Amino acid sequence: MENIIWTTGHRLKFGNIIHSENCFVLDENGNRLVDLESGVWCTSVGHNNKRINKLIASQINRITHTGFCYCHPAVSEVSQKVLEITGLIGGKCEFLCSGSEAVELGLRIARSIVEKPLALTFSDAYFGAYGEAAKRPKDSWFVYNRFHCACASEETGCLGECDDFQNIPFEKIGIFLFEPGSSSGLVRFASVELIQKVAARVRANGGLVMANEITTGAGRTGKWFGYQHYYILPDIVAMGKGIGNGYPVSITAISAEVARKLGEAHFLYAQSHQNDPLGAMVAGEVISIIKEDQLLEKCNEIGNFLLESLRRLKKEFPVIKEVRGRGLMLAIEFEQDALMIYEELLKKGFIVCWRPNTEVLRLDPALTIEKTTFDDFLNAFGQVLENVSEKKHSVC
Numbered sequence: 001m002e003n004i005i006w007t008t009g010h011r012l013k014f015g016n017i018i019h020s021e022n023c024f025v026l027d028e029n030g031n032r033l034v035d036l037e038s039g040v041w042c043t044s045v046g047h048n049n050k051r052i053n054k055l056i057a058s059q060i061n062r063i064t065h066t067g068f069c070y071c072h073p074a075v076s077e078v079s080q081k082v083l084e085i086t087g088l089i090g091g092k093c094e095f096l097c098s099g100s101e102a103v104e105l106g107l108r109i110a111r112s113i114v115e116k117p118l119a120l121t122f123s124d125a126y127f128g129a130y131g132e133a134a135k136r137p138k139d140s141w142f143v144y145n146r147f148h149c150a151c152a153s154e155e156t157g158c159l160g161e162c163d164d165f166q167n168i169p170f171e172k173i174g175i176f177l178f179e180p181g182s183s184s185g186l187v188r189f190a191s192v193e194l195i196q197k198v199a200a201r202v203r204a205n206g207g208l209v210m211a212n213e214i215t216t217g218a219g220r221t222g223k224w225f226g227y228q229h230y231y232i233l234p235d236i237v238a239m240g241k242g243i244g245n246g247y248p249v250s251i252t253a254i255s256a257e258v259a260r261k262l263g264e265a266h267f268l269y270a271q272s273h274q275n276d277p278l279g280a281m282v283a284g285e286v287i288s289i290i291k292e293d294q295l296l297e298k299c300n301e302i303g304n305f306l307l308e309s310l311r312r313l314k315k316e317f318p319v320i321k322e323v324r325g326r327g328l329m330l331a332i333e334f335e336q337d338a339l340m341i342y343e344e345l346l347k348k349g350f351i352v353c354w355r356p357n358t359e360v361l362r363l364d365p366a367l368t369i370e371k372t373t374f375d376d377f378l379n380a381f382g383q384v385l386e387n388v389s390e391k392k393h394s395v396c
Contacts, residue, residue: 001015009356013346014027014033017033020048021046021047022046022049022366023035023038023046023047023365023368023370023373025047025351031349033349033350034349034351034376034377035365036351036352036353036363037351037362037363037365038242038366041220041242042244042245043245043366044220044241044242044245044295044367045289046366047246047366049245049289049368051285051289052245052289055282055285056247056278056282059277059278060278063277064277064278065276065278066275071275074277074280074281074284075275077284078093078281078283079093079280081284082251082283082287085225085287087233088253088256090255090259091253091256091258092253092254093252094252095250095251095275095283096252096271096273097249097250099128099215099238099239099240099241099250100128100130101128101240101250103127103133103238104128104132104133106236106254107131107177107210109252109258110208110210110236110258111132111175112265113261113264113265113267114175115174116172116175116205116207117140117172118169118174119142119173119177120141120142120173120177120202121143121144122143122144123143123145123146123147124146124183124188125179125183125184125212126179126183126185127212133177142169142172142173144168148164149164150163151164151165153191155189156190156194157188157191157194158191160193160194160197160198168198168201170201173201173202173207174207174208175207175208176198176199176202176209176210177212178209178210178211179211179212179216180195180216180226180227180230181216181221181226181229182216182226185331185358185360185362186355187325187330187362188324189229189324189326190230195230195232196230196231199232209232209234209235210235210237211227211236211237211238213226213227214240215241215329215364216329217239218239218242218243218286219242219299220242220327220329220364221299221326221329222296222300222326223327224296233255234255235255236254236255238252239251239253242286244282244283244286247279247282249276249280249283251283293368295367295368296367298367299327299367302328302369302374303326303327303328303329303330305374306325306330306363307323307325309374310323310330310332311323313382313385317385317388317389319334320332320385321335321359328369329362329364330363332360332363333358334359337359337388338354338358338359338360339354340388341384342354342361344384345381345384348380348384349380350377350380
């Protein structure tokens with residue numbers, strides 16, 4: 001693997017994975033691993049999903065890419081499906097390739113129609129690999145640390161009941177860019193009170209609310225989108241990862257009012273892969289699978305089971321500091337030894353996400369995972385925790 005550029009910050013553990021099935025990946029020798037990361041949190045309806053494969057095989061023999069002056073009718077049809085699940089009825093969509101692109105496009109759209117100079121977000125938010133939202137220049141962003149204020153609760157941070165909140169310069173803020181729960185991979189959820197207060201203040205001054213649903217969308221949290229847990233409807237929604245089940249497609253969706261203002265602003269944005277039919281069709285099929293297979297309900301059921309099971313293990317093993325989760329997006333924070341536990345789980349055939357330079361392991365399995373797979377994981381995880389505990393006692 002010496003000729004591969006590997007800059008992710010994550011350690012390459014297996015260079016011989018050649019096959020997959022739902023929540024499992026297999027190496028060239030037939031050894032099977034349970035993928036509780038769903039790739040890079042992408043395969044929402046499972047690796048090697050036969051419905052997705054069938055659609056791709058059919059469409060790839062017709063047309064996969066379109067130009068600047070012609071378009072496939074399926075792009076409009078899938079847009080309608082996206083607008084229905086987002087609640088942005090009457091709005092518009094643009095299909096791109098990556099989550100970073102979708103966030104950047106959404107921000108550019110917002111910048112083109114708001115006059116106030118600042119965008120507001122939280123310090124633990126992550127918006128992609130490049131662009132303005134990734135850099136957050138100080139002259140055009142106000143970054144609020146919701147965990148360092150007088151009213152911060154231990155779990156959710158600021159409640160909007162302190163001087164720090166009142167000192168946010170809302171009179172200058174035109175955009176609130178909200179990441180509802182991923183928290184740069186740490187899985188931390190802001191309070192409903194805070195989000196509703198921020199959204200109300202920004203909108204009262206003529207601003208827009210944009211949700212980054214790259215990680216929390218496509219059913220990951222037990223609802224179609226993470227913002228639905230906060231009872232708000234954004235003006236702009238960026239989605240990626242799970243909406244393509246591993247196929248590189250992302251979407252920026254905007255409300256009818258934003259679309260109207262965008263037309264007046266004569267906004268222009270062009271790139272090579274824009275509203276390609278194959279990507280749009282894959283996204284449409286992912287939506288259909290989640291609906292028809294009732295995966296939101298399954299996500300809540302299995303997610304609640306896993307959350308409670310992990311919390312029981314926390315009571316038994318003090319090395320677990322905290323367990324956080326919503327749907328099938330969960331984080332286990334340790335007092336120490338997260339990397340050791342990650343390595344031991346790999347040896348037992350379970351891939352989880354270790355957040356580099358943290359004591360956090362993250363679980364984001366496909367929504368199609370079976371409860372029996374989690375039974376196996378919990379058994380293996382318990383054994384690993386027992387072994388870690390015994391090693392600590394023997395050293396003492």
